[in-house]
Structures are given as C-alpha cells and as structure tokens.
Amino acid sequence: MVSTPAGARVVVIGAGIVGNSLVHHLARLGWRDIVQIDKGPLPNPGGSTGHASNFIFPVDHSRELADLTLDSMRQYKELGVFTESGGYEVARTEERMEELRRRMSSARAWGIETELVTPDHVVARIPFLDKDRILGAFWTPSVGVVDSLRAGTLMRESAMALGALTVVSTVEVLGMDVEQGRIRRVCTTGGDIEAEIVVIACGVWSPKLAGMAGAAIPLTPAVHQMISVGPIPQLTERPGEISFPIVRDMDTFCYERQHGADMEVGSYAHRPILHDPQDIPSIEQARLSPTELPFTASDFDPQLEQALELMPDALGAEGAEIHYAINGLLSLTPDGAPMLGETPEVKGLWSAAAVWIKEGPGVGRAVAEWMTHGHSEIDVHHSDIARFYPHQRTRAHVRSRTNESFNKTYGIVHPSEQWAHERGKRLAPMHAAEREAGAVFFETAGWERPMWYASNELLLGEYGDAVMPREHEWDSRWWSPIINAEHLAMRERAGVVDLSAFAIFDVVGPAAAQAVQGTVVAQADVAEGRVIYTPVLDAKGGFRSDLTVMRLAHDRYRVVTGGLHGMADMKWFVDHLPAGAQVVDQTSAFTTIGLWGPKARDILGRLTDDDISHTGFPFLTCRGIELGSIGVLASRISYVGELGWELYVPMEQGARVWDLLHEAGRSDGVVPVGIGVYGTTGRLEKGYRAFGFELDGERTIVEAGTARPKVKNADFVGREPYLAQRAAEPAAVLCTLTVDDHTSAGGGRRYMLGGEPILTRDGDVLIDGHGHHPYVTSAGSAPSLGKHLLMAYLPPDQAVVGNALAVSYMEELYPVTVRANDATPLFDPANERIRG
Amino acid sequence: MTNVLVCIKRVPDTLGEVLLTADEQAVDARFVGCTVSAHENCAVELAVRVASADGGTATVLSLRSDA
Known part of the structure; x- marks a missing residue:
C-alpha cells in the first residue's frame, strides 16, 4: 500500500469522476507533486460516480453545461469508454411537445444534431415501447453511455505515467489546517499532508470537508431512486451493454436505460429526499456503499407504474424482477449549477463538486485550466463558487431551494421562472412602498426586485398598442406589458428605479x-x-x-x-x-436609486440646492449632494439612455429618498420603473451589453x-x-437585430425570449470564426422603436447592417434584419438624451 | 387442502455494520434498510411446500407502523 506523502503541491480529495479528471488535466498541464486521496477503495470508492447510470444527453438550455458535456463526451470517446446508443426524450403531452421544440432551439444554438420525430420513429428502434402513450419525441443520435469508473482509472494512470501523481486510497480526511487565511495542511488517517493547494472533489461529502477549513460548499446530498429490472427477453436478444436507445420519459420525470439484459429505471419524480453530509454512512455502516442507501419502495411505486405503461411488454416480461434498487445519493445545489473554483473564504482551497457524470471530464479540464492560468477555455462563471452571498450558503437555503428544484430536473422551466421558496430574504429599504405600489417582485441574489408595478397599469390605456402586448401564454409568462408602459413613461417623463441589488x-x-x-x-x-x-x-x-x-x-x-x-x-x-x-x-451599506428621464433634472432640482446643471454636473461624474438633510452620492450615468443619476444612499435613508423623489416628481408624472425596463427594454434600445448574456469569458x-x-x-x-x-479580424461580431414579422404559422404573434438560433432566411446554419452557431443572447421589446430586438454574435460576413436573416423559435422561422453591427444604439444613436 | 399463514417481521439487513439507535434500545436500519431474515425465509419455503402439497395457499403477513 502506498503511504501518505508528508507534503504535496496540490492535494485532490476524492477519486470520483471529477477528482480523477482533475488530476489527469493538472498533470497534462504540467503540474507535478499531486497527491490524490480517497477514503474508499479504488476503482470505486463509494461515492456517486460508483452508482451513476452513466448515460449522457448533451442538450441543455444552459450553454455552459452543454459545452462542458460536449467536452466530456469528446474526452470519454478519446478514452474509449463511450458507447453511442442514441436517446429519445418522449412527450406524453402537447405542453411537453412545445418544450421539445424549445429544446430544438438550444440544440441548434449549441450545434448538437437533434430531430423532432414521430412515435413511429421511436418504436422502429424500440419495438417494446407503447407508441400510443406518446405524442412525439426529441431524438439525439449522439446520446450514449460511458464507463465512468474505467475513465477515472485511465485518467489517474495517465497522470501517474507522467510522474505527476501519487494516489492513496482508504485514507480519510480528519481535518484541514488554515493559517493566515491560506490552506496549509490536510490531516488524514494516514498522516498529515502539507499542501499549497487543496481541491475538494468529494461530491456529496464536500460540505463536510469544506467545513473543516471554515469554508462553505453549499450543496446537499439528495436521493435519486433507481432500480434495475431483468432479465428482459427483448434486451437479451442483442449483445453488449446497450443496443437500444435510452428513453427519457419527460412527463413522468423517469428514464429507462438498457444495461445488458436489465433495464434501469430512474426517477426524479419522487418526493425530494435530502440528507446531511455528516449523516452519510461510513463504508462499514453501509450495506452497499455509502451513497447507495436502502430503497424506499413506496416513493417509487407510482413511477414504476408509469414505466410499465410505457414499456409494458419489456418491464412486465415473464421472469423479470427487480435485481437492484437504491436510493442513490447525488449532489444538488441551490441554483442547479456546479460548485467550481477557489473558495472565497480560504486561499488555496478549491471546490470541484456538484458535477454530473456528463460534465465530469469537462469540469476536470476547466478547473485544471483555471488553477493553471486563472481562467478556462469554457466559460464557467455560472458555476463559480464565489457567486454566493452569505445567506445562500446556509443549510436552510440550500435545502429549501433544492427541495423545490428536485422535481424540476425534467421539468418545463420557463427562462424567467421565479422561485417559490426562500423569498423575501433581502429587502430594499423602500420595499414597503414598492409593495404598496403593487410591485411584482423577481429575485436576484436574494434581493426582491420590482420587475414592474401594478400601480402603473393605468399607463396601459395611455399608451395603447405601443406597449406591444403578447398574446401567447409562454411569451407573456413572467412578463407584463406594464414593463413597456413604464419604459415609455420614463422616456416621456421620468422613472425611479430601485437598484438595491447592486x-x-x-x-x-x-x-x-x-x-x-x-x-x-x-x-x-x-x-x-x-x-x-x-x-x-x-x-x-x-x-x-x-x-x-x-x-x-x-x-x-x-x-x-x-x-x-x-x-x-x-x-x-x-x-x-x-x-x-x-x-x-x-453592498449592505448603500442602496442605489436610479432617476432617469427628460424630467430627471427638474425633479432632482426640487430636492437639492446643489448645481446639477449639465455643466455643473457633467455626464460620467459623481459627487456628494444634499437632499435636504440627507447626503447622497450622485453619479451621472445611465443604463437606459436617459438624463439622470444613480443615487447612492445609506440603507437606512433609502426609503426616505425614494419617497422624496416620488413627491418631487408627482407634478411631472414620475413613475416607479421596474427592472424589466432597466435590465431589458431600456438597455436593448441603447445597445448596452450585459455580463452573462452578451459578455463572458x-x-x-x-x-x-x-x-x-x-x-x-x-x-x-x-x-x-x-x-x-x-x-x-474578429471571429464574431455582436449585432442588434429587429424581428420583421412575428406571425406564426398558426396566425398568432410570437416573441422570442432569448437563446434562439439565428439562421439564414432559408433556415441554413451559420458558423462564426470560433466554430459556434449564432444565438440570441438577449431579446426584448423596444417600445420606443415599436420593435422586438435581439442581440446575437454573427459571423463577420453576416454582420452587415440591413442583412436579412431569420430566427428559429419553437421550430418556426421568423425574418430578422441586422440593424447594428457595433454598439451604436438603435434608439437615440447620438446619445443626445443622456446629455439632457 | 392446507392454507398456511406465515407471520414474518422485517428486520434490519446486517450486511453492513450493525448500528444502534441513540437510546441503544433498537437496531438503527437507516443505512442498511430492512429485509426478511434467513430463518423466516425458511418459514416461507416450508409454508409453500406444505401448501402446494395438497393445493392450498401460503400467505405471508407482516405488520409495521406507518413511521
């Protein structure tokens, strides 16, 4: 047995798919003196990798996750552990068919070959599926299964062959020493290891390990039930581990995956069953492995019935019985994204956790690159563990949000869908006034932010069709034409915006x-x-x-x-x-209030004796001004393209300033304006880019x-x-486009929400200099232009003003035209209004 | 015709380490789950044999609380 080294440059804790991928890529990037430890035996130390169903569907609405998955598939193939089977996501309802059309958009945007097919297409490949149960399916030929344990072994071996890695199994971490904010040492049952860098890649155990160093990895172990039924005669007829496509029965939140003569049936439909990392059994205490807990059949019975409906002849075959059934533990996070990067609490302590088999190798590469260069080729900022605020790291928050999200794993989730739980956690000082004005709150980073105000409903009558109403339920879900009315009122008079979430x-x-x-x-x-x-x-x-x-x-x-x-x-x-x-x-010391619009100077002028004229307070300057006895820091900038200021106000005086602005602006018809204007309509009309949408690594x-x-x-x-x-020469050029005709084949008008692929007018695929396909980074109304705007990075030869292209939305093409191929705003291109 | 009723009790699976509950008055089966004991499997087998010998039925009964 290998003894535990006394020191290492980097210690990787965990020998699941993530830890194994990570040591492989670190070694490949030139790292040496890597020590990898796990408390379990190899090659299956007993974590989530060991009981994974190991199949991969590449399409996800998130570009980041899709790219990590595609990279992982490439790596699994290189290792020779990938078997392509194809996969269907089947729909039992029309609502699901619409979601599958939306998945087609994401597939086209990320360049993944997929097809919407009929039930006949499915039964041609899976004769034992009852085609009367389904309306159609989303076919992904590149779906496959992997041997994640074998992949891990090969990756460890490649690192060892480079002389970069020492692996020590059956060694458990007892503690971690932090000195002056830096990780110094990992204390184990095999002795202490001095280390410059420690990476926690322990899946469901990660919070417990991080806690030893005073850091937080906010994830929770959660049960995913899976059974294996067999032998099934229809499966034994063909050789090998898998020869039938995998089926995701999307409306029942279940999957059916052949494994030799058995069919594995897994579910995300049962009640959320959350555990605590410290309550996971030891290897000795567990009957199977620490992450394969006793199956609770009553939670699974309804799912088994639904699986039987779909494949009655196979799952109900004579002699077939349940061979294996577990409550398998996997990691869930409050926002569904992995936990990657250096922890903000402890220098040198990294997290690589909450990662699925389908993203493991891609995450291993990304984190290794990040550790090496400070950035990764695939942008992983949605997964950056530094993204959390203190309340989001609490056990209560993690459990509440994962409890809510578990059953959405296969759910139809609108891009703007709001959380139902853990709301009201961060309230702006003017929150009570906002509630009184009928604010409809959306959450960002815990803050309750008004998206629009019901009190502005009266404006709808004032502006009529200029508010660009949307008739389709999906397009108008989590949206209101009041946003556009507030926009027009701000451009005509003035608006006050709560920006406390900054x-x-x-x-x-x-x-x-x-x-x-x-x-x-x-x-x-x-x-x-x-x-x-x-x-x-x-x-x-x-x-x-x-x-x-x-x-x-x-x-x-x-x-x-x-x-x-x-x-x-x-x-x-x-x-x-x-x-x-x-x-x-x-952040918690100041609230920010935006005041913008042609009347902004008049309104602010009624509250202050300071010189706020254009020459006295020029654009892109800031200084303290007095609003009566309240001192605020005023900054003359605008994200909506209007004259005005951001006012930074001590939290405890924010409510007062909010009221003062409304009182002072009443005669000018000032209105409270929600984030719908600030984040979308106002910004898009001005061509302002947003991080996380147009801008990323x-x-x-x-x-x-x-x-x-x-x-x-x-x-x-x-x-x-x-x-x-x-x-x-740029490989792609960010453009602003207008939708020229919203009429769908059914006659209704449709409005894109973002994420849709941009194609030629004939529906042909475009490819930019990175090899990527253009997609809509932001979409929204431009009420002052009477147009629906899209932003997208286009291949340079297509980024020509006036160029006629198309956007694919729910599998229909709509004509679009390039209106700007640089940051020139479509509204007020000379920026005269900002100068006031 | 002999009809046999077999009364069995769910017992903790002892494939893993046997843990006691906090009050040390019972076996904690959280991590291992419950199963039918080997002895009771024998009882079921005997019942099946006896019943099938003359066309009777074997019925297995187990009781548990909802918890």
Missing part, C-alpha cells in the same frame, strides 16, 4: 489607484469625481466582468456591479490587489463592439491579448 465595494488604501488600474481596462488614473464604465478582462482577454468605478478620493474607488455576479467580481479584485490596497464590501471587447479608440499605456490584466485582438 454589489458595491470600495478599493481603498495608498495603492488603491494601482489596484484598480491594474484590474480594469479603462483608464483609472482619473480625477476624483470621475465615473468610468469599464470591462474587466481575464488573462486571455475574455470578459471577466463589466462594471462602473467611481473615484471618490486619491485613495478610494467605489466599484458598482451587478448583484448576480457581484461577489465573484469582488473576489477577482481581492485576488489582484497589490500591497497597500484593500477591498471593503459596501469566451467573448472579447472587439467582438462585443465596445473597443475604445485607444488602449491605456498602463498594464492591466488581459492587456496583451486585448492588443492582439484589436490587431486581428
């Missing part, structure tokens, strides 16, 4: 200027009182963020960024601080069309690749 942090200290200058693209060596809007790049020149920075003093900058990604942005700044600078989180400033004439001389992260990008 993440705000200060960079302070004698080296503050150096810290900001070295982190952001824009010139940060500016006068006090200047506001800069700037991209933040990673070292390969991809977007890490885009945000605004105010210089408040010679030694103080205030960074304002989106709530959703704000904590990851803050960690990025912290990670790049020089000596003499610090980051101070101010795989996009460049040049492609996004936001390059400035000059690049500052000072060094900053990503400068060299950015200069190279500027010198080269």
Whole structure:
C-alpha cells in the first residue's frame, strides 16, 4: 500500500469522476507533486460516480453545461469508454411537445444534431415501447453511455505515467489546517499532508470537508431512486451493454436505460429526499456503499407504474424482477449549477463538486485550466463558487431551494421562472412602498426586485398598442406589458428605479489607484469625481466582468456591479490587489436609486440646492449632494439612455429618498420603473451589453463592439491579448437585430425570449470564426422603436447592417434584419438624451 | 387442502455494520434498510411446500407502523 506523502503541491480529495479528471488535466498541464486521496477503495470508492447510470444527453438550455458535456463526451470517446446508443426524450403531452421544440432551439444554438420525430420513429428502434402513450419525441443520435469508473482509472494512470501523481486510497480526511487565511495542511488517517493547494472533489461529502477549513460548499446530498429490472427477453436478444436507445420519459420525470439484459429505471419524480453530509454512512455502516442507501419502495411505486405503461411488454416480461434498487445519493445545489473554483473564504482551497457524470471530464479540464492560468477555455462563471452571498450558503437555503428544484430536473422551466421558496430574504429599504405600489417582485441574489408595478397599469390605456402586448401564454409568462408602459413613461417623463441589488465595494488604501488600474481596462488614473464604465478582462482577454468605478478620493474607488455576479467580481479584485490596497464590501451599506428621464433634472432640482446643471454636473461624474438633510452620492450615468443619476444612499435613508423623489416628481408624472425596463427594454434600445448574456469569458471587447479608440499605456490584466485582438479580424461580431414579422404559422404573434438560433432566411446554419452557431443572447421589446430586438454574435460576413436573416423559435422561422453591427444604439444613436 | 399463514417481521439487513439507535434500545436500519431474515425465509419455503402439497395457499403477513 502506498503511504501518505508528508507534503504535496496540490492535494485532490476524492477519486470520483471529477477528482480523477482533475488530476489527469493538472498533470497534462504540467503540474507535478499531486497527491490524490480517497477514503474508499479504488476503482470505486463509494461515492456517486460508483452508482451513476452513466448515460449522457448533451442538450441543455444552459450553454455552459452543454459545452462542458460536449467536452466530456469528446474526452470519454478519446478514452474509449463511450458507447453511442442514441436517446429519445418522449412527450406524453402537447405542453411537453412545445418544450421539445424549445429544446430544438438550444440544440441548434449549441450545434448538437437533434430531430423532432414521430412515435413511429421511436418504436422502429424500440419495438417494446407503447407508441400510443406518446405524442412525439426529441431524438439525439449522439446520446450514449460511458464507463465512468474505467475513465477515472485511465485518467489517474495517465497522470501517474507522467510522474505527476501519487494516489492513496482508504485514507480519510480528519481535518484541514488554515493559517493566515491560506490552506496549509490536510490531516488524514494516514498522516498529515502539507499542501499549497487543496481541491475538494468529494461530491456529496464536500460540505463536510469544506467545513473543516471554515469554508462553505453549499450543496446537499439528495436521493435519486433507481432500480434495475431483468432479465428482459427483448434486451437479451442483442449483445453488449446497450443496443437500444435510452428513453427519457419527460412527463413522468423517469428514464429507462438498457444495461445488458436489465433495464434501469430512474426517477426524479419522487418526493425530494435530502440528507446531511455528516449523516452519510461510513463504508462499514453501509450495506452497499455509502451513497447507495436502502430503497424506499413506496416513493417509487407510482413511477414504476408509469414505466410499465410505457414499456409494458419489456418491464412486465415473464421472469423479470427487480435485481437492484437504491436510493442513490447525488449532489444538488441551490441554483442547479456546479460548485467550481477557489473558495472565497480560504486561499488555496478549491471546490470541484456538484458535477454530473456528463460534465465530469469537462469540469476536470476547466478547473485544471483555471488553477493553471486563472481562467478556462469554457466559460464557467455560472458555476463559480464565489457567486454566493452569505445567506445562500446556509443549510436552510440550500435545502429549501433544492427541495423545490428536485422535481424540476425534467421539468418545463420557463427562462424567467421565479422561485417559490426562500423569498423575501433581502429587502430594499423602500420595499414597503414598492409593495404598496403593487410591485411584482423577481429575485436576484436574494434581493426582491420590482420587475414592474401594478400601480402603473393605468399607463396601459395611455399608451395603447405601443406597449406591444403578447398574446401567447409562454411569451407573456413572467412578463407584463406594464414593463413597456413604464419604459415609455420614463422616456416621456421620468422613472425611479430601485437598484438595491447592486454589489458595491470600495478599493481603498495608498495603492488603491494601482489596484484598480491594474484590474480594469479603462483608464483609472482619473480625477476624483470621475465615473468610468469599464470591462474587466481575464488573462486571455475574455470578459471577466463589466462594471462602473467611481473615484471618490486619491485613495478610494467605489466599484458598482451587478448583484448576480457581484461577489465573484469582488473576489477577482481581492485576488489582484497589490500591497497597500484593500477591498471593503459596501453592498449592505448603500442602496442605489436610479432617476432617469427628460424630467430627471427638474425633479432632482426640487430636492437639492446643489448645481446639477449639465455643466455643473457633467455626464460620467459623481459627487456628494444634499437632499435636504440627507447626503447622497450622485453619479451621472445611465443604463437606459436617459438624463439622470444613480443615487447612492445609506440603507437606512433609502426609503426616505425614494419617497422624496416620488413627491418631487408627482407634478411631472414620475413613475416607479421596474427592472424589466432597466435590465431589458431600456438597455436593448441603447445597445448596452450585459455580463452573462452578451459578455463572458469566451467573448472579447472587439467582438462585443465596445473597443475604445485607444488602449491605456498602463498594464492591466488581459492587456496583451486585448492588443492582439484589436490587431486581428474578429471571429464574431455582436449585432442588434429587429424581428420583421412575428406571425406564426398558426396566425398568432410570437416573441422570442432569448437563446434562439439565428439562421439564414432559408433556415441554413451559420458558423462564426470560433466554430459556434449564432444565438440570441438577449431579446426584448423596444417600445420606443415599436420593435422586438435581439442581440446575437454573427459571423463577420453576416454582420452587415440591413442583412436579412431569420430566427428559429419553437421550430418556426421568423425574418430578422441586422440593424447594428457595433454598439451604436438603435434608439437615440447620438446619445443626445443622456446629455439632457 | 392446507392454507398456511406465515407471520414474518422485517428486520434490519446486517450486511453492513450493525448500528444502534441513540437510546441503544433498537437496531438503527437507516443505512442498511430492512429485509426478511434467513430463518423466516425458511418459514416461507416450508409454508409453500406444505401448501402446494395438497393445493392450498401460503400467505405471508407482516405488520409495521406507518413511521
């Protein structure tokens, strides 16, 4: 037996698919002195990998997850452990058929070959399926199964062959030592290991391990029930592990997957059964393995009946019985995304957890690249463990959200669907006033943000058809024409917007200027009182963020960024601080209120004696002003393209300022305006890009069309690749398009919501210089233009103003036209309104 | 014709380590689940033999609480 080394550069805890993939890629990228430990025996130490059903359906509505899956499939194939079987997602209802049409959009957008097929197509390949039960199916020929344990062994062996890896099994972690905020040591039953970096890749055990170091990996072990039924005569007729396509019975949340003579039936339909990591049995205590808990048949009975309906002759075959049945544990997270990256609590302590078999090798590669270069080829920011706010790391939050999401695993989830549980956790100071105004709250990062206000319903009569009503239920779900009415009222008069969800942090200290200058693209060596809007790049020149920075003093900058990604942005700044600078989180100290519209100056002028004229308070400047006895920091910027300010107000005075603005604006008809305008309609009309939609680590400033004439001389992260990008032709160009005709084949008008593929007018596929297919990054109404706008990265030769293309929505083509191939706004292109 | 009723009790599976509940008054079957004991399997087999010898029936009965 291998003894535990006393030290290592990196310790990887866990020998499931993630840990094994990770050590392989670390070794491949040149890392040496890697120690991998697991408390179980190899090759199956008893975690979730060991009982996985091991099949892969590549299509997901999330680009990030789809790309990780495609990369994983490529790796499994290289290892020779992939068997292609094809797979059907079958629909029993018309509602599901519509969802399958939407899945076709995602498949086309991510470049995955799929087809909507008839029940006959299914029974031609699976004769024992009752075709009368289904209306149709989504056929993915590239679906297959993998041997994830064999893959893991091969990956460990490749790392060992490079002399990079020592593997020690049956060694359990007892504790972790952290010194001055850095991980120092892993204490195990085999002795202590000094380490520079520790990666927790322990799946369902990860929270327990992280807790030993004072960090949080907010996931929960949850039961996924699976049984194996056999022998089934129809399956024994053909050789090998799998020769029939896998079936996902989407409406019953079940799957049927051949495994030799047996059929595995798994379910996501049973009641959510959550466990605690510390209550998972030891290897000795478990009858099978720690993550294969006793099957609770009563939870599964309804699913078994439904499976029998679909495949009565096979599952009900004479002599077939249940060979194996488990309550298998897997990891669920509060937002469904994996937990990747360095923990914000402990330097050098990384997480690579909450990953499915289908993403394992892709995640292994991405995390290894991230550890090596500070970024990965596939953008994984949705999975960045730094994304969470404190309340999201609590056990109660994790359990509540996973409890709600478990049955949505195969569900039909609208892109704007809101959570029902764990609401009301972060309330803006003006929350009571917003409720009184009938705010319809959507959640971002725990904050309750008004999306629109029922009190503005009266505006619908005022603006008539200009609010662009939507007739189709799906298009108008989680939406209201009031958003567009608020938009028009803001453009005509003025609107007040609650922006409390912003993440705000200060960079302070004698080296503050150096810290900001070295982190952001824009010139940060500016006068006090200047506001800069700037991209933040990673070292390969991809977007890490885009945000605004105010210089408040010679030694103080205030960074304002989106709530959703704000904590990851803050960690990025912290990670790049020089000596003499610090980051101070101010998110909970200030609320932000936006006041915009042609009447904004009149309204604010009634509350302050300060000079807020255009010359006295120019665009892109900030300074403190007095609203009576309340001091606020006012910043003259706009994300909606109107004259106005963001007002940063101490939390406890936010409600008062909110009321003051409404009182002062009453005679001008000021209205509260929701995030529907701020985040979508106002922004799209102005061509403003949003991180997570248009901007991510795989996009460049040049492609996004936001390059400035000059690049500052000072060094900053990503400068060299950015200069190279500027010198080269872009591989894709971000464009704004209008939908020319919304009429569907059925006669109704349809409105795209985002994620749809852009094709030629004839429906032919387009490919950009990255080999990617164009898709809609953002979609929304432009009420001031009377158009529905789409943004998409197009191949450069297609990015021509006036070019006629098409968007595919629910398997129908709609004509679209390119209206801008750079950041030029379609509304007020000269930006005259911002100047007021 | 002999009809046989076999009364059996669900018992914790002892393939894993045997754990006691916190009050040490019962076996904790959370991690191993319950099964039919080997002795009671014998009883079922005997019942089947006896019943099938003269065309009777064997019925298995087990009681448990809802918890």
